[in-house]
Amino acid sequence: MLTTSARPTAGKPAERLPTPHELAALTGDRDRVVDLIRICSLLVVVVGHSIMLTVDTSDGAIRLGNTLGEVPILQPATWLLQVLPLFFFAGAAASTHGWMSRASDDPPAAGHWLFTRTQRLLRPLGWYLGVVLVVLAGLTTAGLDAAADVVARLGVQLLWFLGAYLLVLAVVPLLQRIRTPLHVFLALGTCWGSTALIDAIRLHAGPSWLGYLNFLTVWTIPAVLGVAYAKQILRPGTAAAVSIGALILDTGLVHRGPYEISLVTVPGQQLSNMSPPSLLLAGHAIVLCAGAVAVRRVLATIAGRPRVWWWVVLGNRGAMTLYLWHLPVLAAVIVLGAVTGLDRADVQSASFPIVVGVQTMLLLALMVPVVVMLSPLENRPLPWWDGPVARRAGRARDLTLLAALVCLGIAVLMVSRYGLLGDGIGWLISGIGCAVTGRVLALRPAARGGGDAVPGDDASLQVSASRRSTTLDESHRRR
Template sequence: MRTITPVSTRPRGLPTPRELAALTGDRDRYIDLIRIVSLLVVVAGHSIMLTVDPAGDSILVGNTLGEIPALQAATWLLQVLPLFFFAGAAASTHAWRSRAATDAPSAGQWLFGRAQRLLRPVVWYLSAVVATLVILGGTGHDAAVDVVARLSVQLLWFLGAYLLVLAVVPFLQRVRTTGHIAIALAACWGSTALVDAVRLSGGPSWLGYAGFLTVWTLPAVLGVAHAKRILRPAIAGVVAACALVVDICLVVWGPYEMSLVTVPGQQLSNMNPPSLLLAGHAIVLCAGAIALWGVLAGIADRPRVWWWVVLGNRGAMTLYLWHLPVLAAIVALGAAAGFDRADAHSMSFPIVVATQTALLLILMVPVLVLLSPLENRPLPWWDDPVARRAGRARDAALVSLVVVIGIAVLMVARSGLVGDGLVYLLIAAGGALGARCLALGIDPEARPRT
């Protein structure tokens, strides 16, 4: 797959839609379209679900779905995170196969190369969060410090889970037939069912966290299937329909609750840890995406649509990481002006939420223009080129370290930047530094001369 030349490095500024379409003619445009549209749904969904009640010296953050349970069914449309893993695995498979055509990469070196790109914007984001905590603490805003310390890193769970799934992607390259896809899906879904059966019948609750690998590997399997064109759209449609029927049965006759996102007061969360219902939902969405490929790929091929898709994907991690701070600023300014989100049952609540959600989507455009260059600007030493191959021992150690980073990031997202969360942050940072030192770089003497 051809790498998109960063727009910011082109001397003549932004290309026209047709110029950009010519420059990126061999990319899987459908995958990039899925990624950016899903991300926009996530951004809008977070805004729609948020309630904020500044009660005295504290700030109470709630969820609209908890206040109005009838809206929980909407999460079956708004919970689109499986499509990120689907798109990521498909894009990674394209990258792996393009390298394998000339010189097959080793898993650890390849995995660290992906981690370099993913962790770079997190460095800038966490630096800004820590600076904000210092300023708030120094000015006596203790309630705001607690909220920022906990909520600012919650979205990092996705990065932790994504790193774990990426570690599996090289091994998924052995999938070549529809039978292989069926076996992989059955193994992941069946393992999740077994874990849920044990933990929900009195077994250890920590066992459920195995779902971060088994559940999120399901969309990765289907992403590989799409990239290799293994699963025909008609078959994928049948798979999606069957999985949807099973999901409905799990809610009607099983122990699972309707909401596919965590809601205050839930007895059983489908997200943390990921449940069997979420596993089935991942199959529905990702198999459905394959089924609709022929219909929607034509939309992605339109030059003007593709222009926006490319620009959005260049700052995808920036959009994901920074939309909550921007939303927090919008909500705070709105509350200061008398437009609060405290009561989800008030007549003004839907108007305030709709207005602030639209404002969030609009404001993220200049935020992306301002901050996405940081996401695409290599960091000294960290982004030094990585060789394609290394020895088995070094490679296995690299995979292990990236897995440690992923687990540590998951724990940071769960704990916040307080207490144990700070310990896990140090573990993640240590794992990243160790992996960078261990990764085999490209010998400057071996590079071809220009």
């Protein structure tokens, strides 16, 4: 883990953050493409959410809408805006780098390894949920039921991503068996074929709940390609052919199959491609992630520029902060616009694209200080939760830990579905119970004098201005 920081010492002023060239030297041969893909995909998500959201506050109610639902001609743009598969791709690639750096001599237990990833993921989520619950309680107490309902639902809607991400990370140790192009194609075929079978059953009078298995089959596809990328299994030409082939197949699914063209959920859809994920989204994940493998050298050239890399490092330090907090900041921007007479209610008005464009730029500008202020919470270890994790344990204990974390991922998915209302509260309590159970199971046994411990997230970059130190973990030097 990289940490560059500066704390004022006696008689000395605080040191500055490293310059782009200094930071480039400090990060050694870290795989910069992974970090570039991660932060760029999140920025596209932020912009996409801002562009798509409409808000009507007439008659004292709050009605949320979607630009894509009211202007269907824009729906093909979601094939460019739906880039979350790239985040899963980058996460699996970074996890594979970390796994390989440890597994050469003594591979860690899968469940305990997964918990080290969960530690960092849940740290910013804990702070965020705490604020949402306080705001929700305040609005409810004040009798602002309409606003409370929006917070209870929209405030946790995006958490599905973290739930799905945990499920995908749970299979990353299994995916380390991928070593050849044939293994890659077999894994992709299994995931794509399973998704096709599930869709065929659920769309022909089968149980609707079956579709939620696609959260694992679809989102494992970018993980497979992320592992293949990290191990450099696929050649760029092969990856390009796979990407183009999947794009042609997706086009056929839209024209001949039951799938709608929008890759995000919009009002009025007969079949959502997102919730649950569909076969069309599975193909889209192949298009994006195989395409990323194909243009690896181009992306490496871009990320190799010191100034670009400087921003990539700072952005990745607060990646989860950016994802979790951009909707509350967007809500504040929209409220400010409504107060000043600039609303998002009528997508047909001439001013709508101007208002949305200006507010999107304002959102991006405001997220810079927000990330700067809140990202320390994402990177600051919490007592007990971020304590050392045993590197290995008995098989039964490790499998129990793995099961607890999988249940945690499912609980997060359910909270995002139901909101902080009714069943959602029960799922939230269950998720907290799973997290606590996982922490207890992952504790390093004190009776053995400690033993080896697995550090926290090995894939994160940290740049801070709170300590006078510069350290570079060896796992990064090997990338």
